[in-house]
Amino acid sequence: MNLYLPLIIFGILIIITALLVILELLLGGSKPKTITINGDNQLVVYGDETVLTTLSQNKVFLPSACGGKATCGTCKFRLIDDVPSVKPTEEPFLNQQEIESGVRLSCQQKVKPDMKIVLPPGLLSAKDFETIVEHVEDLTYDIKLVRFKLINPSTIDFKPGQFMQIKVPGIEVVRAYSLASNPSEKEFVEMIIRYVPKGQATTFVHKAVEKGDKITLIGPFGDFYLQEDSNKPIICIAGGSGKAPIRSILYRLKELGMNREVKYFFGARAVRDLYFTEEFIELEKEFPNFKYIPALSEPLKEDNWKGPTGLITEVLDLMVDDLSNHEAYLCGSPGMIDACIKVLNKHNIKEKNVYYDKFS
Template sequence: MGEKHVVRFEPVGIEIEVDEDQTILRAAAENGVQLMHGCKEGQCAACKSFVLEGDMDDIELDRYSTFALPDYEKEEGSTLLCRAHAYGDLVIELLQYDEEIIRNGLPLTRGVVEVVAIEPVTHDMRHLVVKLVEPAEIKFFPGQYMDFLVPGTDETRSFSMANTPNREGIFEFVVKVYPDGLFSQFLDTRLQVGDRLEVEAPFGTFTLRENRTSDIVFVGGGAGMAPVLGLLRSMAERGVQRRARFYYGARTTRDLCFEKELAELGEKLFDFTFVPALSEPDPGEEWDGHVGLITEVVKKNETSLEGMDAYVCGPPPMVDAAIVTLTALGVNEHNIYYDKFTTTGEQEGEDGQ
């Protein structure tokens, strides 16, 4: 371990000690301070913050994308907390934060899980179900994600829980299989029921803001189904009285999943509408629903979303396009909560495929 330095987060006034060998985001998570973040790989910019006090030479960044942090922003004092190591005391201004989430964060817990089931839900997505072996419990909020250590490597991959917290220690995931995906190919070709995997959780801030009562619009694509499903299941279980609609983008009918459960959830939720759309339906396939990119369908269906909360989850192009669409329709940018599913495999398009 390296030396420790004090990092203070403003405007929330929280101080933590950060070891030089850790990223600032990692140190915060270990202290139960849940800062805004997404990919943890320097690609999505969700954790971008500004250095108010401290020498910029006292910050070292692991490898990151200049799309997330352009050189001119770095020179002006911006940094990515998921990549930043502190080599001196710092004061950081959080550009995106939610005080309710920050102060109610859960500490990270490492554990071991055993595979219970691996079932196809589409031609290229798998429903992975695991059961906790140790410790006795890993706490999480619906919408958060878990890191899996890829066997035989030092690499981890992140997947959102599709289920709600339960006493049985069961976790469900929707994993998209990529041709060159390190974990997804292992899952699809080698992982067996009964195998054990090392995990760590919880990560992520894609959780329901309990202090809000506004109607909700969900926008998702591809494996972005998982965290939205977790939030909807939680709302149904707890009888949350908030109107919600879920716009989900797929390429063709064979890319759709969980339609039956979403219809059943519609019977349990206060007021829920599921709106699937296909961006490239196959010629001749039977489909009488919406056609087009999911953001186009939202634009077509909605005249105003003023006063609503929005939760967006999927590949970066879809998330970025959705944020533009939602703000144009009147959603306050501070009430748009998103999770960008970055990937080291083949890049996904706006429709999530």
């Protein structure tokens, strides 16, 4: 019996391998599949990865602020024909109209044969950029400014307010960061990154990134950006690292002559959380139309703070009148944004004139 045992085991292994090969063929894993994007662009792809991963392997980049964990909802795409039912992980991010029109999360849907999908045309211009870290600076005890020089491609076009994704080398982690630099400076981009304890990307940026490091960025993405065809007065509201896209928007408004009235509310705890103060005070001196209003919720005794005190919502409520003709740009934590929108609504802002990016 002992003599035959190795033969039996060998035979079983061969049968299992054959079954696995048949299963893979049946599931179509190694067969080519086609994905048709917006009716004309056709990709031939292989494997059973998600739509998000497969598209990015083929240099079509969808935003994915959470790296595919179904917690950000930014990776939406629309399916035509054979639309699968919504997964529980997708439900929180899709409204009824989206569900009915075939919108799904690309990180939750696997590639199927002959997929026809629709992506916003703006997304097709997102690329991966090889960059070199040119400058790293501490803005506060927990916020860093990082400047990335673009190597390949060597220039970028982005709208002020948009974001890019950092690909953390070594671990397959991708995170979104708003661009904080002037969109007219096309050879580099800057990001303002706040340290999140135990956070994967921010620990990498704060503890490991140095001048000269090579890092891949993907983008640009996002429909939070300055509406340049409008002449409405503007309210900007930011907290923490939410200053990043507002800084880019202000660079652009400055270039356009700052001919719109701009009030910029920035919420922080204490003086040690303030940064770029001189930059914005200079802007105030140059343009009477621009007003910078930092507010501290918990100023320290030694801060000797003479400016507005309280939550940014309270300060906003006190310092604005009727906003029915204003536009608002908000950036920061989801809680802060939701609370500020309530105050803006109280002052009659129109919903269509409110733009925001939640740093979730």
